[in-house]
Amino acid sequence: MSSEMKTEKAQAAAWFRTLRDQIVAAFEGLEDSHADGPLSDQTPGRFEVSETTRTSDDGSDAGGGLMSVMRGGRVFEKVGVNVSEVYGTLGERAQNAMAARKGIPGMKDDPRFWASGISLVAHMQNPHAPAVHMNTRMFWTPHAWWFGGGSDLNPCIEYDEDTAHFHGQQKEHLDPHGERLYPELKAWADEYFYIPHRNRARGVGGIFMDDRNSGDWAQDFALTQDIGRAFLPAFVPLVEKRRVQNWSDADKEAQLVHRGLYAEYNLVYDRGTKFGLETGHDANAVLMSLPPLAKWI
Template sequence: MSAQPTATQAAPDALADQVPQVRAYLLGLQARIMDALDAIEAQAAGAGQTVARSLIDPWSKEPGEALQGDGITRIIEGGQVFERAGCGFSHVRGPRLPPSATQHRPELAGAPFEAMGVSLVFHPRNPYVPTVHMNVRMIAARAPDLGPDAPAHCWFGGGMDLTPYYGFLEDVQHFHRCCHDALQPFGADKYPRFKQWCDEYFYLRHRGEQRGVGGIFFDDFAELGFAQSLGLLQSVGDAFLGAYLPIVQRRRHTPWGERERAFQLYRRGRYVEFNLVWDRGTHFGLQSGGRTESILLSMPPLVAWSYQREDGPETPEAALVREFLQRRDWLAEAHAPGSAEAPQK
């Protein structure tokens, strides 16, 4: 989406007051989300089964490293519902913005920066439950030639998007409705703009495919001023659980077998390709010297590639690509093609 980046300016003292506020919100968001997943895993565990709980892993950068700061990684691995579900909080400071962050802001090339955010990717075990991604973040930087007392340029980014393996129209519409409602208080233009941005961003150019059914995405955003832009970010973060967990609860009991599992692993390959080849967030983390273990939290635990895989035209696997991995106005389609049914055994 060819939108010009914007930034809001904050005086040094004002930014110092705002950083703890943003940090506290992000830490609370991470805790709420992962506590909710822990509750689902506890609910799903049968008698005699070990309940998968999220590992809490605080970390901090070592003295002398170019990037300084700290964070908390929370991750579930091997759960009944979530095969791998990671949610990371990070708050880092660095001497130079990496190239991935300055391609739209050449005046800030080489600027010292501060960045904080929450990023998650959940890979469910059941192929009928979609993978989901959500991220909210803030970056502040000062032009390198203006000194430490210059106003900081602050901007926000984030969004959420859904990647199903078997498509259900009611799930997609529910997810997009929650995205729409989160943005509506900030202007009727925000959802269509951010939906288009998401469709354009989460696109595998080397495959000519959408990564999933989209959602919302925004970057380099500060056009509402600091307070309102932060409010928009918080509204997106707060909407996540309501957008995703009803889909999880609706689909996690759907029977599945080897056929569905093989297709899930195959489609996960597209997820890996996008994150490593195209994703600006992954590039930002690696280029800035971030914590690799946390940056690659988005990777699925198992994945497979098949050479020139073909699915029959009447199969739900083919329907995913034909009907769901398309740029569609999901909320306007009252009579869109129906959802995929479980394949016949």
């Protein structure tokens, strides 16, 4: 396999864009089909799409992507679906952080990198409908490549059957890659999406992986695709079920407080947030995951 992996990079970037298009269409479909229940008399929401750019340390172009954000919809209070393809040379601060975390050999001598992925966070109007996060990505340097990502559910009002459905879809899509994989990635998500200073998880879990390089690029890419394919069947039925429920002031209060946990995690611990800001990507795109409103008590 060529050290530059031009074909593989193109395939991965194209897949993330395809997945983005599918999700955007499905979410706008949820807005259109919301005919009963709270806010159903409002105008269906639509995504606003803008290009994002990344500038390298010397000021030259270093890639970018698409930021798609819907605000104030009938179903979604704020949802972002971003795709990006960025490249160049890691700055000194980011290079040190990456080397310390991943132990990448050779980065001091050749700090070139390429990365592409999709990142999604949805904050819902109805407190009974769960917030959700999903991302998948590929990272390359001249010395290594790997895949990462996953998805996790973040309800402020928990329903056991919703949690079971979400996890069941993850398992169904992962089992063809080996029955040991789902328990492994579920445990990884439980560890990763944990807020140490609150001594609690930020939601009800999901799946997560990082540094995925089995030595077989096609196999790992297929797994990454199935993680992405699991998202819509895992999440959309939950939204269809919960968007029609009425909510109380206490329900909304619980939602706003729970969003505070989400904001804390993303600003303090999330690797993607840190990497995006350290490498000069569009700050609005990086911070897209933050909720429109949150509350602390």
